[in-house]
Amino acid sequence: MKIKLKPTYSCLVKVGENFYDLDENDILEIENEERILVYPISYDRRNIPFFVDLNSLKDSIWFSVHKIEDETLVLLNKTERIKNFFKENMVVAGENCEILISLSSLKFENKKMAVECEIDKFQNYRVFQLENFLCVEFDSNIVYAFDVKNGRLLRFKGDEIEFEKNLLKTKSNLGDAEDRRKSCVYKFDGDNVLVENCEFSYGDLKFADSLTPYRFLDAIKAKDFSFAKKFLGGKLGNIDENELQKFLPNVKEFYPLSTSLFVVYMGGEKLVAKFILDGGVIQDISINNL
Secondary structure (H helix, E strand, O other), X not given: OEEEEXXXXXXXXXXXXXXXXXXXXXXXXXXXXXXXXXXXXXXOOOOOOEEEEOOOOOOOOOEEEEEEOOEEXXXXXXXXXXXXXXXXXXXXXXXXXXXXXOOOEEEEEOOOOEEEEEOOOOOOEEEEEEOOEEEEEEOOOEEEEEEOOOOOEEEEEOOEEEEEOOEEEEEEEOXXXXXXXXXXXXXEEOOEEEEEEEEEEOOOOOOOHHHHHHHHHHHHHOOXXXXXXXXXXXXXXXXXXXXXXXXOOOEEEXXXXXOOEEEEEEOOEEEEEEEEEEOOEEEEEEEEEO
16 A cells, blocks of 8 residues: 655654654655654654554544545644643723733633634743734734634734834745745724735745746745736636635645645645646646545
8 A cells, every 4th residue: 555644744754664854845655564653853742752553544633644636645733732821811992801821822712702822932922902902922023913802813923023003013034935025014993903015025036837836825825916826827817816815815834745736724624736837837726625
């Protein structure tokens, strides 16, 4: 039985007597083995080793199993973490709100709802109110804003973050294939956050035509839809930026299986996207659930 193993994080994998150092850009082909051992590479003690029984493949908290065309894909999942919290309280827009903070998780709660998310490592934080939002700013240059009326949780990240009255300004080097840099200004107005301005700049880089799907998904992930549009040809070339955003609304991560086939995390779904190119331009995209 031939199996492809795809990590979504850095790990050490033992197959037989051999060890393989893998990350999210790698794929390992396995054949005629009964089981493999996976050692996550992380400073978090909650990430423990586990094994995959190749004779009885079924979904678990550690991995999911998928049939893609005529192959079996084992996708290693990032695991959910459970933590202890420190507590903060504040009244915002007449609502009594509680904030629960651990070293790797953040939770907002009021009498009507609760929202929790994983966070990056930090040393210091501050809690404050901005319009009808309860905000936490971490020294890792990340701001979370909880809409106390509607339960939305917004996240803002930048290499530089600056507040000016009810404006939040961010500047980021996204570190992607294009060496893309992003500068945005957000306006907090009551229960709304409006994008006042968002600009991108790029490095002067050269790419092979076969990398067009990767560059396209990189732009979609960055929400740089005008840049993504330039990779589309044929009938796809006629769609506008709003239609493109509705087609691929919330791409969080993507992992290449080949230059034209990708696992895409969009919202709460895992999808497989297949691209057809002609002359370095995308002529068709098919997207299916895993």
